[in-house]
Amino acid sequence: MLTIRPSRETMGIVFGLTAALMWSSFLIASRVGAVDGLLPIDMMVLRFGIAGLLLAPVLILSRRRKHPALTFRHALFLALTAGPIFVWLNVGGFQFAPLAHGAVIQPATVALAGMGLAALLLGEVLTRRQVFGAVLLLVGIIAIAGPSVFVMNTEILIGDAMFVGAGLFWVGYTLLLKRWQISGLRAAAAVSVLSAIVVLPVAPFVGVAERLGHLSWGELFFHATAHGLFNGVGAIVAFGMAVERLGAARASLVPAIIPATTLIIGLPITGERPTALEFTGAAVACIGLIIALAQRD
DSSP: OOOOOOOHHHHHHHHHHHHHHHHHHHHHHHHHHHHTTOOHHHHHHHHHHHHHHHHHHHHHHHHHTTOTTOOHHHHHHHHHHHSHHHHHHHHHGGGTSOHHHHHHHHHHHHHHHHHHHHHHHSOOOOOHHHHHHHHHHHHHHHHHHHHHHHTTOHHHHHHHHHHHHHHHHHHHHHHHHHHHTOOHHHHHHHHHHHHHHHHGGGGGGTTHHHHHHTSOHHHHHHHIIIIIIIIIIIHHHHHHHHHHHHOHHHHTTGGGGHHHHHHHHHHHHHOOOOOHHHHHHHHHHHHHHHHHHOOOO
């Protein structure tokens, strides 16, 4: 019997798209949760409670094997950059700004700050392609967030500022990963377990159970899957497999498609309609993000 096996590259693309869709589901769930009355602490409990439980064995095995790169100090700094503060900025921004803003501003901030720090701290010379991509990113962000400045929409500006903050925290996290040579899975385990230890004891005193209890079983499953399973575990594993099969350079394009997948899937779910300027800005930013990140192995 003839069997057709997908190539290594094809599987890498599949894993990359899977990671992008999982990260998109997290952004969509954050906006849906904000509209439905959930607070950042509610989504943090789902995120770190589920991911911490699932990834605890990874952290335990790393500690037993005395993995040289993952010390308690390293784990603590990783949790400070990608733990509760990062998630609060990430999901909290959706309390103030629509999906189109968060879906574009966060990845754009990561790309722009990453290129800037690489040039300033590592002495890397930016190529013309990267500069052109960065310019398009800035144009896209201005098109999306600019009108809020002119009409002084304070709420949206707060949300946009939180998205920028989340992007900067994520850049710090990725720089630490590179500097200390820690795998994404081990780092995620450390962040999730330490964050769960901090967040879960607070939950009973701030009404988390009551707010989550008002959700239907379907809604609760949706949020638990998007925040805890997909964002906390699945996307990290899928992205790691994409890197293994495609190489780091081509796999780095995965974050570049997150704005597009988030808006295509999320806008029908949230029912939000971006203005023509926001839609144009999102398209320009997506193109700029792909150009800025595209590189050869």
